[in-house]
Amino acid sequence: MSLATKIKIDPSGLGQSHWYEYLIRFLFGGIVTALAGVIAKRYGPSIGGLFLAFPAILPATATLLARNQQEKKQGQDRNSAQKGGGVLRGREAAGVDAAGASMGTIGLAVFALIVWKGLPHLSLAVVLPLATLAYFVTALSIWSLRETLWRRLREQFRMLSRHSDANPHRS
Amino acid sequence: MIRILVGGTVVSAFCLLGEVLKPKSFAGLISAAPSVALATIPLTAAAHGKTYVSLEARSMVLGALSFFAYAFAVSRILIRWKWPVLPVTSVSLLLWFASAFALCYALLGTVL
Numbered sequence: 001m002s003l004a005t006k007i008k009i010d011p012s013g014l015g016q017s018h019w020y021e022y023l024i025r026f027l028f029g030g031i032v033t034a035l036a037g038v039i040a041k042r043y044g045p046s047i048g049g050l051f052l053a054f055p056a057i058l059p060a061t062a063t064l065l066a067r068n069q070q071e072k073k074q075g076q077d078r079n080s081a082q083k084g085g086g087v088l089r090g091r092e093a094a095g096v097d098a099a100g101a102s103m104g105t106i107g108l109a110v111f112a113l114i115v116w117k118g119l120p121h122l123s124l125a126v127v128l129p130l131a132t133l134a135y136f137v138t139a140l141s142i143w144s145l146r147e148t149l150w151r152r153l154r155e156q157f158r159m160l161s162r163h164s165d166a167n168p169h170r171s
Numbered sequence: 172m173i174r175i176l177v178g179g180t181v182v183s184a185f186c187l188l189g190e191v192l193k194p195k196s197f198a199g200l201i202s203a204a205p206s207v208a209l210a211t212i213p214l215t216a217a218a219h220g221k222t223y224v225s226l227e228a229r230s231m232v233l234g235a236l237s238f239f240a241y242a243f244a245v246s247r248i249l250i251r252w253k254w255p256v257l258p259v260t261s262v263s264l265l266l267w268f269a270s271a272f273a274l275c276y277a278l279l280g281t282v283l
Contacts, residue, residue, distance in 0.1 A: 007192065007193070007194075007197055008192070008193040008194075009191050009192060009193075010191055010192075010193045011191050014187065014190055014191060017190065022183060022186075025179075025182060025183050025186045026179035026180070026182070026183045027175075027179060028182065029178050029179045029180075029181065029182020029183060029186075029206060029207070029210075030174070030175035030176065030177075030178045030179030030182070031175065031178075032178065032182070032207055033174050033175065033177065033178020033179070033181075033182070033207050033210045033211055034174040034175045034178060036207055036211055037174050037211060037214070037215070040215070040227060045219075045223050045224075045226035045227040045230065046226065046227075046229075046230050046275065046279055047230065047275065048227055048230070049226065049227030049228060049229060049230025049231045049233075049234065050230045050231070050233060050234040050237075050271045050272075050275060051207070051234065052205075052207055052208040052211060052212075052227060052228070052230075052231040052234060053205075053207075053208070053231045053232075053233075053234025053235040053237070053238050053271075054207060054234065054238075054267070055202075055203075055238055055241055055242070055264065055267060056182055056206060056207050057182055057185060057186060057189070057201070057202045057203075057204070057206060058202040058203070058241075058242060058245070058260065059257075059260035059261060059264070060186075061186060061189060061202055062202075062245070062249075062256050062260050063256050063257050063260065065195075066256040088253050090256070091249050091253040091254070091255070091256055092249065092250055092253060093195055094249050094256045094260075095245070095246045095247075095248070095249030095250035095251075095253075096195045096196050096199065096246070096250065097195055097196070097198065097199040097202060097246075098199060098202070098242050098243075098245040098246035098249060098260075099196055099199060099242075099243075099246035099250070100195065100196040100197060100198060100199020100200050100202065101199045101200065101202035101203040101238075101242040101246075102203070102239055102242035102243040102246055103196075103199070103200060103203075104199065104200035104201065104202060104203030104204065104242075105203045105235050105236070105238040105239040105242055106235075106239065107200070107203065108203050108204070108205055108231075108235040108238060109232050109235035109236060109239075111205045111208065111231075111235075112205075112208070112228045112229075112231035112232040112234075112235055113228075113232055115208075115212065115224065115225065115228035115231070116225055116228035116229045116231070116232065117225075119221045119222075119224055119225040119228065120221060120222060120225050124212070124213065124216050124221065124224075128209070128212060128213070131205070132205065132209065135204065135205055139200045139203070140200070143196065143197055143200055147196075
């Protein structure tokens with residue numbers, strides 16, 4: 001199965017968010033960006049630079065994602081609200097989102113590395129798009145590598161299970 | 172004020188991208204997008220020059236490594252123990268701060 005068939009764009013996800021969720025993200029992102037500037041001005045570029053990689057989106061998106069998944073699950077199965085299944089599913093979805101983010105941070109480090117090494121020699125108009133492209137390529141490569149390895153491991157485990165079921169006396 | 176507007180717009184744009192992408196683990200990549208950096212760097216470069224931004228980017232590498240520790244810890248806690256999301260993502264930010272400042276001190280020799 002090719003990578004292209006696995007990644008999908010699903011605009012229906014946009015309809016699940018309320019208007020105030022967009023506002024929260026906008027304010028959260030804006031405040032973190034402004035704070036990064038204030039900290040750099042007060043404490044210098046070494047400390048200010050740390051905040052360019054501050055987890056600005058993850059806490060907001062994980063919380064909203066968990067709530068949306070919970071509402072979706074409870075809408076599908078009214079009993080799940082009593083059992084807490086929707087809540088657990090929402091938390092797990094947020095965990096999967098964070099796992100994806102941890103892979104994305106490698107791309108973020110590559111972005112920073114290119115800006116650090118490239119900017120003294122090249123113009124900002126060249127370095128910034130190049131670094132952004134490098135972020136996407138790195139993050140996508142790590143994600144696809146992890147997906148491929150994970151799929152192979154699962155297939156091997158399934159084959160081993162079938163084998164031991166077919167020959168119960170050999171193991 | 173302009174930083175709030177630019178930062179909010181860039182972060183919101185990446186959030187929208189993350190919402191429409193499936194599967195969720197792939198959409199999660201967008202949560203670590205360089206959104207704050209993309210909003211800040213052009214403004215900082217205009218005000219202080221390229222050398223200043225380059226120094227910021229050097230520290231940003233350490234911030235990104237700390238982000239990895241933070242996101243990995245959050246994902247493990249949420250998937251394994253399924254604790255409430257808001258306390259986990261908020262309290263775990265302490266890990267980012269501790270890691271970022273420790274790396275900054277160890278490798279760059281400065282904290283404040």
